[in-house]
Structure formats: C-alpha cells, structure tokens
Amino acid sequence: MQNTFTITTKDGEVEYEILATFKMEKNNKNYLVYTDNTYSDGKLNIYASTIEQGETLKDIETDEEWELIEKVLSKKYIKE
Amino acid sequence: MLSDLLLVTNQGLVQVGELTKRKVIDYKLNKRYPRENIVKVKLPPRVISDCYVDIAKLERKKFGELLTYFTRVLESNFFNLDLDYFYNNIKTLDIKELRGKILNNHVLGEYLIDTNEILLYTDCKNTIYHELFHMASSCFRGNTAFSGFSQDDVGIGLDEGYTEFLTRRYFGKSRTFITNYEDQVKLVSFIEKVVGKNKMESLYLKANLKGLLKELRVYLTQDEVVDLVSNIDKLRYLYGVEIKDFSLNLYLDYLRESYLIIFKAFVRKLVREYQQTWLSNVIIDKKVNDFLEGGNIRSYVDGKTYRITGLDDFVNIFQEEFSKIGVYFNESEVRK
Numbered sequence: 001m002q003n004t005f006t007i008t009t010k011d012g013e014v015e016y017e018i019l020a021t022f023k024m025e026k027n028n029k030n031y032l033v034y035t036d037n038t039y040s041d042g043k044l045n046i047y048a049s050t051i052e053q054g055e056t057l058k059d060i061e062t063d064e065e066w067e068l069i070e071k072v073l074s075k076k077y078i079k080e
Numbered sequence: 081m082l083s084d085l086l087l088v089t090n091q092g093l094v095q096v097g098e099l100t101k102r103k104v105i106d107y108k109l110n111k112r113y114p115r116e117n118i119v120k121v122k123l124p125p126r127v128i129s130d131c132y133v134d135i136a137k138l139e140r141k142k143f144g145e146l147l148t149y150f151t152r153v154l155e156s157n158f159f160n161l162d163l164d165y166f167y168n169n170i171k172t173l174d175i176k177e178l179r180g181k182i183l184n185n186h187v188l189g190e191y192l193i194d195t196n197e198i199l200l201y202t203d204c205k206n207t208i209y210h211e212l213f214h215m216a217s218s219c220f221r222g223n224t225a226f227s228g229f230s231q232d233d234v235g236i237g238l239d240e241g242y243t244e245f246l247t248r249r250y251f252g253k254s255r256t257f258i259t260n261y262e263d264q265v266k267l268v269s270f271i272e273k274v275v276g277k278n279k280m281e282s283l284y285l286k287a288n289l290k291g292l293l294k295e296l297r298v299y300l301t302q303d304e305v306v307d308l309v310s311n312i313d314k315l316r317y318l319y320g321v322e323i324k325d326f327s328l329n330l331y332l333d334y335l336r337e338s339y340l341i342i343f344k345a346f347v348r349k350l351v352r353e354y355q356q357t358w359l360s361n362v363i364i365d366k367k368v369n370d371f372l373e374g375g376n377i378r379s380y381v382d383g384k385t386y387r388i389t390g391l392d393d394f395v396n397i398f399q400e401e402f403s404k405i406g407v408y409f410n411e412s413e414v415r416k
Contacts, residue, residue: 008120019104028155032123035107043108057121059113066111073104 005034007057019046020072024065032057033069046073133170142175143208150212153250162285166216172196173215175208193218193225209251213243217285226287235289237312241268242284263379267312267338273371274299274345299345299352311338332386335379339389340397346371347394347401355405368398 006013020033030051038045048069049057060066133155138147151170154163175198189200189207191214198211218227225232230239241264247253248265272280275295283291296305311334318331350367353359359367376390402409 005121005123007118008122010117010119019102023159040108043106044104046104046107046109047113048109049113051123057113057118060111066109070109073107 016047021051022072024068031060031065031069033073133167138170142177146208147173147212150209150251154216157250158281158285162282163216165219165285165287169196169215169218173198175200191215191218191227193220193227206247206252210243210247213246214239217243217287219287226289228284228287229289229292231287231289233313235309235313237264237314237316238268238271238289238292238309240316241265241312242272242280245269245272246281246284263315263335264312266377267315267335267342270339270342270346270371271296274342274349296345299348300341304341304344308338308341311335311341328381331381332379332388336388339377340393343389343394343397344401347397351401351405354402354407368394 004015004017006015008014014036016034016036018032018034021031022033023030031048032051033046033048035044035046048060048066050060052058060069133151135148135151138144138151141147147170154166173196177200179200179202188202189198189211191198191211193214196215198208198215200207200211214227218225220226228239228243229235241261244261245265245268275283275292279295280292283289283295293305293309296308300308314334315331315338318327318334350359350364354364372391372394375394377388379386379388399409
C-alpha cells in the first residue's frame with residue numbers, strides 16, 4: 001500500500017510519509033499528517049495540512065485543530 | 081485500506097482514516113508549511129477519493145443539482161469511511177433518461193452496476209435518489225457484484241427494502257416501484273431496530289451483506305437467518321409479478337414468518353441485555369413499545385388490508401424466550 005506522497009517545488013520533488021488522515025465532523029475538513037523523516041534536535045519533524053479539492057494542501061488555521069492533531073497522534077482516545 | 085476508528089473529543093467526532101502503526105513519541109509538530117513555491121502535490125489515489133467530489137464538475141452533469149444535493153446529504157450524514165463506493169462510482173456515473181419505456185414490472189428506474197449507469201424511465205425525480213443509493217453502495221469484488229445488501233441474486237429483497245427506507249429517511253418518499261415497497265420497507269425498519277441504525281447504514285453502504293448476517297446471527301440460528309433473507313427475496317419476487325389468489329397466501333405467509341423471525345431476534349437481544357444488566361420492567365416495557373410501535377402489523381395488497389402479525393405472537397415469543405432463562409412474565413404484564 002502506498003504510504004507516501006510527493007510535493008514538487010521549483011527545487012525538486014520531496015517525498016513525505018503519511019502518518020494519519022482524518023476528518024473532523026464539526027467542520028467537515030479532511031486532514032493529513034505527514035513527515036519527511038528528518039529530525040530536529042532528535043525529534044521527528046511532523047507536519048499537518050488540510051486537503052482541499054483532493055490536490056491542494058492548506059495550512060492548519062486554529063489551535064483547536066492543532067490540539068486535535070496531537071490527540072490523533074497520541075492515539076489515546078481512539079475507539080475501534 | 082482504511083480502519084474504522086472513531087475519536088471522540090470535545091471538538092466532536094473525528095473519523096480517523098489511516099493511522100500509522102509507527103510509534104510517534106518524540107516529535108516536533110511544525111506549524112509552518114514545509115515547502116515554499118509548491119508546484120504540485122501528488123497524493124495517493126485513495127486519499128483523494130476519500131474526501132473529494134468535484135462539486136463544480138458534478139453540477140454541470142445531467143441532474144447536477146440532484147447529484148450535488150445527494151452528495152451533500154451523504155457527506156453530512158455518513159462518515160467518509162462508509163462512502164468509499166460512493167466516491168468511487170460518482171465520478172463516472174452516467175444517467176440516462178429513457179422515457180416511455182417503463183418495464184413490464186412498472187419499474188421507474190434502475191441502477192446498472194456493470195456499466196455504472198442509472199436508467200430513468202420517467203421524469204419522476206424522486207426515483208433518482210433511490211438509484212443513487214444503489215450506486216453509492218455498489219462494487220465488484222472479483223467477478224461478484226455487491227450492491228447494498230445484495231450479493232449477486234441473494235438479498236435483493238433486503239437491499240431494495242433498505243434502499244427505499246434510506247431514500248425516504250433522507251429524501252422523502254420515492255416511487256421507484258409502482259406496485260408496493262411498504263412491506264419490505266417496514267421489515268427492514270424492524271431489522272434496523274435489532275442491528276442498530278448506524279451499524280446497519282454502514283454495512284449497507286459498504287455492501288456488506290455478510291456483516292449484516294453476522295449481526296443477526298448473534299440472536300438467530302443459521303436457519304432462521306437464511307429463512308429471513310430468502311423470505312424477503314421471495315416477497316419481492318411475488319410482488320414483482322401480479323399477485324393472484326394462489327400467490328397471495330404465500331406472500332402473506334412469507335411476510336408473517338419474516339416478522340416472527342425478527343421478533344425472535346429482538347426478544348433474544350433483550351434477554352441478553354437482561355442477563356448482562358438487570359433491566360427493570362419499566363425499561364423492558366419502553367424497549368418493547370419502541371420496537372413494536374403499536375403491535376399489529378398489516379399489509380396492504382391490491383387495496384385490501386391483511387393482518388400479518390401482532391401482539392399475540394410477540395407475547396408468545398417473549399414469554400418463550402424469557403422462560404428459557406427462568407424468567408416468567410404473565411401475559412398481562414407483557415401486554416402492558
């Protein structure tokens with residue numbers, strides 16, 4: 001299963017690993033959480049965006065959304 | 081592909097599509113976008129199809145307004161995870177109007193899974209929502225066609241009943257079948273009370289007949305489940321052809337047997353709940369009343385009313401099933 005995607009810029013193509021995708025019922029937005037597998041001070045760099053129109057990544061706008069992303073990553077409250 | 085994970089937070093429900101198995105402990109969440117001057121983002125197809133309907137493109141299609149409205153209703157009422165087949169099929173769906181060509185059995189529309197087409201035989205627009213539900217719940221797995229609760233030729237009665245039930249729930253009454261959908265719709269509404277609304281809707285949209293039967297098998301024997309599904313299929317067949325005297329009794333028998341099986345499923349579920357957490361008579365009473373909604377079940381065939389089953393049958397089943405665990409209710413208590 002393909003677990004990566006690419007972002008192409010003027011400097012070239014970079015591959016990212018998808019860590020999570022989810023949808024928030026409240027605002028009906030779709031989120032993508034990903035990493036380029038680089039590290040800062042020994043910590044994995046993780047990024048998050050909303051997906052629009054299936055091909056555009058937009059910045060996360062609110063603290064509430066960032067809080068949610070942390071919860072998803074922590075997997076603490078997930079009910080199967 | 082995707083896991084059924086729900087995250088309940090104070091921001092409401094979050095439906096998690098994918099979650100890496102990787103343990104993510106020491107991380108830095110960068111709030112700035114990782115790249116400048118982005119030319120292109122190439123996401124995996126499944127991520128795109130999970131969450132994207134080109135509404136602008138949909139609006140330009142024939143019946144665009146209805147398609148868009150259907151999309152919005154689905155996305156507002158169902159989780160993304162349940163809409164895989166919808167997202168997959170809506171992109172290439174074709175709708176053809178074939179007015180004046182009503183089939184012999186008075187069908188006003190049909191969804192063809194092989195070609196992903198909806199054929200409309202009249203200008204009855206309500207029909208389209210019914211067929212769109214078929215489209216939203218259909219797929220091929222190998223060479224086998226799965227559509228809602230039908231798998232090849234099995235479960236068609238269940239599928240048509242539940243498709244119409246959902247159409248009415250979210251869009252009002254359609255008129256796909258001129259003859260009669262009422263009995264099938266009523267039957268599936270009772271089945272839903274046993275299985276649960278969210279569960280049954282999810283199983284339907286994922287074309288998971290097997291999953292539905294598994295849910296029913298918790299309370300019914302294998303034979304009872306097989307009889308239930310095949311009885312409802314036979315109802316559809318019998319009502320698809322013109323009901324004549326010789327087939328009317330058969331039709332009513334199958335209908336009655338179906339209800340009795342569903343009653344058994346419900347009561348056995350109640351018995352289990354009673355065994356797990358003691359239920360007061362008040363709670364049992366409420367559950368039974370909510371389930372039965374009045375008690376007597378009737379069918380309307382060719383302008384005549386036939387009593388199919390009612391409180392008497394339910395009471396018998398209730399007493400029989402509870403007596404198996406040594407709990408006895410007298411008739412007047414049950415009838416209350």
